Amino acid sequence: MATIYEVSKAAGVSLATVSRVMNGNARVSDRTRDKVLKAMDELGYKPNSIAQSLASNRSNSVGLLVSALHGSFFGNMMSTVEDVLRNAGKHVIITAGHSDEQQEKDAIEFLLDRRCDALILHAEAVSDEYLLELSKRDVEVVLINRRIEEMAEHCFYTDxxxxxxxxxxxxxxxxxxxxxxxxxxxxxxxxxxxxxxxxxxxxxxxxxxxxxxxxxxxxxxxxxxxxxxxxxxxxxxxxxxxxxxxxxxxxxxxxxxxxxxxxxxxxxxxxxxxxxxxxxxxxxxxxxxxPIQKMGNEAAHWVLEHVYKQKKTSAHTNLFAPKLVVRDSLMEIK
Known part of the structure; x- marks a missing residue:
């Protein structure tokens, strides 16, 4: 099995550069990243996730709390978040809080125990005070469909x-x-x-x-x-x-x-x-x-930029305006 040293030699870069590429560090040029990825592919090198975690102090996983695992509303949110993060080489750990305060707290502690690098929360039952205290810990917290003034930049929500x-x-x-x-x-x-x-x-x-x-x-x-x-x-x-x-x-x-x-x-x-x-x-x-999918998309990209230091592609939208969708179930009274 190929080693990181062989990848470094084949790509003509330092071990530190190979490590930065594996961890998605933005301080690597596209040309250098392509050289490293090509060497990894040609050598059949598979990074060890545990070694990566120890070396970078990152688990490359993001915790996602939803109220329920069923239904298209939460399904749309989960699939969007997972798609954005997986395309960036990150994994999502999903758990449900069932709109119950204690279950939400237990679910959040579960995610923290898994050393998630960030938490994306659709939390409905825990208090603002709890979430504010959580945001002071050494993990980034992002809220979907909820706004708390003191952490407004971390909130993505509908009016x-x-x-x-x-x-x-x-x-x-x-x-x-x-x-x-x-x-x-x-x-x-x-x-x-x-x-x-x-x-x-x-x-x-x-x-x-x-x-x-x-x-x-x-x-x-x-x-x-x-x-x-x-x-x-x-x-x-x-x-x-x-x-x-x-x-x-x-x-x-x-x-x-x-x-x-x-x-x-x-x-x-x-x-x-x-x-x-x-x-x-x-x-x-x-x-x-x-637009729950748009909220999930923004939350996931915020995590990539602020936690994993990926390049910012555009300004973030925190507040989304709802729109009326007219179909057949509403009839005008003449």
Missing amino acids: NELGGYLATKAAIDAGHTSIAYISGPLFKQDATERLQGHKRALSEAGIKFNPQLMVEGGFHEDEGAQGYLDLVAVNQPFTALVCANDEMASGAMTAAREQGVLIPEQLSVVGFDDVLFARYLYPKLTTIDN
Whole structure:
């Protein structure tokens, strides 16, 4: 088996230069890097990851915390982060926090124990204070879909209040005045902000917020279905239903259809996230584009630049603006 010394000799560079190439150090010219990589390939040299870690004090792994491992929303985020980092020669260790404070803390400690060089966190239950203390440790911390003022440059997030506003305003602009709402769990920052946006849109239109036309869900299909049934049981008629994510919207649509309600002829529905299945529902779901893949992409590139010192390719975007995606589930009242 070839050794690093043989790679150094074949490439005509020092051992230190070979080490810098293996560790993705930006202080190596493209020409020199190509020479080293060519020598490694010709000699069949395979770097020992443990030796690399000891030599560079880097594990070349990044920890990724998500709320859940199922669903296209988190799937899109995980695949984007993993793709960017793997293309840079880094590995991703993924764990789930299940939106529970203790489970999130346990998951973060698990990642720290694996000597991850950085943490990318979609953390919903732990406090800002906990995350601020975590950011003071000797590991870089990046947040997705959450903003903390004191570490704003490390946060990549959507304007959820604006998204909630746009979702409800779309229903209002279509002529609806009796609008029900299924929120996400209100201990979560994004769910609270989306509800605030919903209320702002109603207020601007002169529509009084009716607490009887709002139920709190949990961002899952079955809670959307149950939320719809709970709203109907109140016996307060509504012609439009805004849901704080697409999964709950799909559950609500199924429950409505099972009761013989025509969508959108008798009930218009608006979701949030624009996950893959939204365009394949029947009718196709009007929703809010929540660019989770772009957030994941920015977070991963931030880690490559700030932790692994790779060249910065462009300015980072921390705040992403949501956009209305109009499809068939929203009908204008004439």
